[in-house]
Amino acid sequence: MKIKFLGGAGTVTGSKYLITHNNQRILVDCGLYQGVKKLRLRNWKPFPVDPKTINAVVLTHAHIDHSGYVPALRKKGFKGPVYCTQGTYDLCKILLPDSGFLQEEDARYANKKKFSRHNPAMPLYTEKDAIESLKLFKPVHYHKTIEVAHHIQATFTPVGHILGSSAVQITAGGKTITFSGDVGRSEDLVMRSPEPLQSTDYLVVESTYGNRTHDETDPFEFFKEVINKTMERGGIVLFPSFAVGRAQTILYIIQLLKERNEIPDVPVFLNSPMAISATETYCRHHKEHRLTKEECSKIDKGTHFVRTPEESIELNKRKYPSIIISASGMASGGRVLHHLKTLLPNHRNSVVFVGFQAPGTRGDAMVNGAQQVKIHGAYHPVRAEVCNLDSLSAHGDYNEIIGWLDQSEIAPKRVFVTHGEPAASDNMRLKLEEKFGWTVDVPDPSDEFEL
Missing domain, CATH: 3.40.50.10890 (Rossmann fold)
Incomplete structure (x- = not known):
């Protein structure tokens, strides 16, 4: 089993992780790059692997930086299923068409006001493209293990953050790798606390607040x-x-x-x-x-x-x-x-x-x-x-995530820190090494590791 970091490495956006096992390919998260123009331009680059060769997509949650590239992937030839929780599917039915609509609207406005360098400005995908991509979705229940490709299984565990959010454990060839997704907070006003993780061989953990703690402002x-x-x-x-x-x-x-x-x-x-x-x-x-x-x-x-x-x-x-x-x-x-x-x-x-x-x-x-x-x-x-x-953030800070991992009582062979700015991810790496003694990497974009 191999993992390749196609997005969400070195930045807090565009999450995409490719799992390969026995010629089967699973894409965990399929997010749009958002933020500065340099990142947004990555959305327009050729996809690193042929989308037709991807067997399935598995989503941790519905936020556009984790799900928003699905319509574009479908346009490029992906025809497999998209697995996620029911809450994620219900939100994607809202977010993805809206994303396509906004791209069309922004392109129309740019063409009208002539402030785009492109003539004409075009959307990455349309509202119709997004609606078509929803036909690929297959919602599943929390805690139920399903086969997402030949001899590859996935299990979803609630982690707070937003409705439908989950950590996803992928099992293949006797090995397990767990993706934290975006981890919520134990004292969130709306969402429930993240559930502890099950035992895992490898872990991919977010680090949005890897070098900061939330303030205590009421x-x-x-x-x-x-x-x-x-x-x-x-x-x-x-x-x-x-x-x-x-x-x-x-x-x-x-x-x-x-x-x-x-x-x-x-x-x-x-x-x-x-x-x-x-x-x-x-x-x-x-x-x-x-x-x-x-x-x-x-x-x-x-x-x-x-x-x-x-x-x-x-x-x-x-x-x-x-x-x-x-x-x-x-x-x-x-x-x-x-x-x-x-x-x-x-x-x-x-x-x-x-x-x-x-x-x-x-x-x-x-x-x-x-x-x-x-x-x-x-x-x-x-x-x-x-x-x-800052105190209302839906992301756990590094203390909260470490507390959640400690509660999970896991001992992964190797940990990959992603979904953070470079300084945040590196600080999370240090904190995890100091607290647990784990082997921790901060991958760069396109890095690949054999598990």
């Missing part, structure tokens, strides 16, 4: 202070938010603050079709997370869902105090860009980022004090108050 106090201060100024609070997981947590906190009369009863708008559908999906899967059916209903009733482009345009004209939640979480695309262009120049407004901001993204620039940001080919001044709350 999110309720933080939200209360920012919202009240902005309302007193007569401004609007904008939350650039990831549509899946983060948006639901933000809505939950705001709803509780309103119930306690700790913030004014101002309108709350969720302006992201994808986040709206994801919120509805979380409500349907209420048995898989901490929120009760009643709590989900309160979030649903207390939020104005902005579904159409026309409603979004009208919302962008709003001058009165309100709260807007809109994707994407790093301000890398989507409807939030139009809100930023309108709200950033006004000092009365606040822009609140929640969670990790990848280097090179607009979110990273604003959090680090940028005086202006480039959106749709033009620069816009940053006069609004910009805040960042």
